[in-house]
Amino acid sequence: MKTLPLIAAAFLALPALAAEPNEKDAIAMAEKGAAFIKANGQDAFLKKIIAKDPDFLQGALYVDVRDIKTGIVLAHPVNPSIVGKDLTDIPDASGKKYRREIIELAAKKGHGWVDYQYKNPVSGKIEPKTTYILRVGDVVLEAGIYKK
Numbered sequence: 001m002k003t004l005p006l007i008a009a010a011f012l013a014l015p016a017l018a019a020e021p022n023e024k025d026a027i028a029m030a031e032k033g034a035a036f037i038k039a040n041g042q043d044a045f046l047k048k049i050i051a052k053d054p055d056f057l058q059g060a061l062y063v064d065v066r067d068i069k070t071g072i073v074l075a076h077p078v079n080p081s082i083v084g085k086d087l088t089d090i091p092d093a094s095g096k097k098y099r100r101e102i103i104e105l106a107a108k109k110g111h112g113w114v115d116y117q118y119k120n121p122v123s124g125k126i127e128p129k130t131t132y133i134l135r136v137g138d139v140v141l142e143a144g145i146y147k148k
Helices: 003-013 023-040 042-050 098-108
Strands: 061-067 073-075 111-119 126-136 139-146
Touching (some): 098 111
Antiparallel strands (some): 111 126, 126 139
16 A cells, blocks of 8 residues: 555645635734734835735735725725725615725724625626724725625
8 A cells, every 4th residue: 555655645745725715814814904003004004005915915805995084095905996086985786885884884883894795806706795894093904705
């Protein structure tokens, strides 16, 4: 049975399949962003997001940043064309004004979840998404996962 060790070695050499991100991953990424802001400042964090830092962009899971007062997107690693824009009242594919809900939840509770439809950067399709939002000062960090 000399082939058994070879088969075992082959399996060990395979890269681990990345698990789909879950709610805990989204919370952890947003909290990591909040800790970074507290330690290094908001401007340094925005630069990390714009630079697509792998700590804050992992496939379909990423952090984007919105100004809580104006609704303007301050940084988005996947869709930089929306940076500098106030899309607060632009609805998703189902007609939901989810950005307004994000801002209101952040202002009222400081954190929580918002569900909506959004383009998955991995599949390229509009899919159901749930996003964890976390207020840090005058900005909202948003880290979401796509529902299967």
